[in-house]
Amino acid sequence: MKSYWKTNLRYLFVLLSIWFLVSFGAGILFRESLDTIKIGGFKLGFWFAQQGSIYVFVILIFVYVRLMNKLDKKHGFDKDN
Structure with missing residues (x-):
């Protein structure tokens, strides 16, 4: 049970870190450098x-x-009781 929660928390940490990097990093921190690239007429940072x-x-x-x-x-948690 302890390894289950340890793995679950590791998944959460990695996935939320990715989301933070994309939302805060790409949207705010790296916006100026990303704005040199355009997608559909819009700057990538935007x-x-x-x-x-x-x-x-x-x-x-x-x-x-x-x-x-x-x-x-x-x-073994995928089985119904």
């Missing part, structure tokens, strides 16, 4: 600040669900 971080967050939710399903199966 795109990440407005939409990109939301898309990444939704993708990370699906990644988390997949990882947790594998972890549940590994530890």
